Amino acid sequence: xxxxxxxxxxxxxxxVGSAIVRRLQQAGFxxxxxxxxxxxxxxxxxxxxxxxxxxxxxxxxxxxxxxGGILAxxxxxxxxxxxxxxxxxxxxxxxxxxxxxxxxxxxxxxxYPKMAPQPLKEEYLLTGLLxxxxxxxxxxxxAGIKMCDAYRYQYGCxxxxxxxxxxxxxxxxxxLNTSHVLPALLRxxxxxxxxxxxxxxxxxxxxxxxxxxxxxxxxxACYYLMHHCNEAGFVNIGVGEDISxxxxxxxxxxxxxxxxxxxxxTEKPDGTPRKLMDVSKLTAMGWKATTTLxxxxxxxxxxxxxxxT
Ligand code: GDP
Numbered sequence: 001x002x003x004x005x006x007x008x009x010x011x012x013x014x015x016v017g018s019a020i021v022r023r024l025q026q027a028g029f030x031x032x033x034x035x036x037x038x039x040x041x042x043x044x045x046x047x048x049x050x051x052x053x054x055x056x057x058x059x060x061x062x063x064x065x066x067x068g069g070i071l072a073x074x075x076x077x078x079x080x081x082x083x084x085x086x087x088x089x090x091x092x093x094x095x096x097x098x099x100x101x102x103x104x105x106x107x108x109x110x111x112y113p114k115m116a117p118q119p120l121k122e123e124y125l126l127t128g129l130l131x132x133x134x135x136x137x138x139x140x141x142x143a144g145i146k147m148c149d150a151y152r153y154q155y156g157c158x159x160x161x162x163x164x165x166x167x168x169x170x171x172x173x174x175x176l177n178t179s180h181v182l183p184a185l186l187r188x189x190x191x192x193x194x195x196x197x198x199x200x201x202x203x204x205x206x207x208x209x210x211x212x213x214x215x216x217x218x219x220x221a222c223y224y225l226m227h228h229c230n231e232a233g234f235v236n237i238g239v240g241e242d243i244s245x246x247x248x249x250x251x252x253x254x255x256x257x258x259x260x261x262x263x264x265x266t267e268k269p270d271g272t273p274r275k276l277m278d279v280s281k282l283t284a285m286g287w288k289a290t291t292t293l294x295x296x297x298x299x300x301x302x303x304x305x306x307x308x309t
Contacts, residue, residue: 011064169215206246238277
């Protein structure tokens with residue numbers, strides 16, 4: 001990739017896509033293409049074909065997806081399956097048809113079986129049943145990995161896949177019904193502090209363990225792997241450490257400076273008990289995360305809730 005190459009970042013307004021755009025700009029890339037979903041509906045085969053024919057990108061980061069937290073995944077199963085399959089099928093196929101030099105497909109750690117041994121090694125893919133709350137999303141992402149591999153095998157395309165752990169960062173979703181846990185808790189504790197509320201409700205038992213990666217670290221890893229990874233299969237991207245939801249809630253409470261109580265709503269699902277990535281493949285390729293969880297949460301809290309807009 002040269003910094004004059006034409007790079008299409010699918011999903012450039014999302015948390016991941018916008019972080020990739022920042023990373024490319026930082027490296028001096030001047031020919032970055034992004035389209036909003038209103039400008040280009042990636043589920044529409046003809047529209048995606050026309051886009052590739054017109055713009056002929058050299059490189060593609062496929063960070064566009066329908067994403068959401070545990071409740072959204074559970075409730076909108078059809079949308080998570082349909083939208084994600086359509087988006088990735090259209091983009092990957094047109095990337096092949098229009099001679100894209102390299103494509104990176106981004107998935108998620110929920111592709112792994114619910115009861116896979118921890119930490120999650122890449123080889124555990126398809127060794128057991130998935131977590132039911134996000135099965136449709138996971139099935140779509142697994143299909144994306146297999147699609148990149150199939151196009152590499154059959155057509156010689158240099159399409160690679162990466163599976164990030166749970167992410168947080170600028171441009172995250174703060175809608176309490178559809179967001180992931182970290183932005184939800186930042187918002188809940190911040191609003192409780194502002195309103196002088198006596199308690200904050202956190203879902204589940206607090207026991208599940210999750211790993212969190214700062215979006216700009218993810219973007220740096222993607223940029224690095226776009227230069228250094230050219231193989232079938234996929235690479236986990238994470239920090240290699242996890243934290244319980246109870247400890248995460250305590251950390252966010254402290255960062256926000258909220259002094260009330262935490263109440264656990266055990267009617268809400270816990271989801272998969274643990275999701276910790278094994279990052280030895282990534283480390284061996286030469287990349288490591290640099291932002292600590294505390295630093296990352298402080299940055300996001302400051303940007304999203306404390307800075308005047
Ligand atoms: P998951 O990693 O796919 O399970 O997605 P989430 O980030 O949505 O949830 C992670 C864990 O945090 C689950 O055990 C949730 O029950 C728990 N959790 C606690 N409070 C919240 C909340 O306010 N929102 C969300 N999304 N999850 C929460």
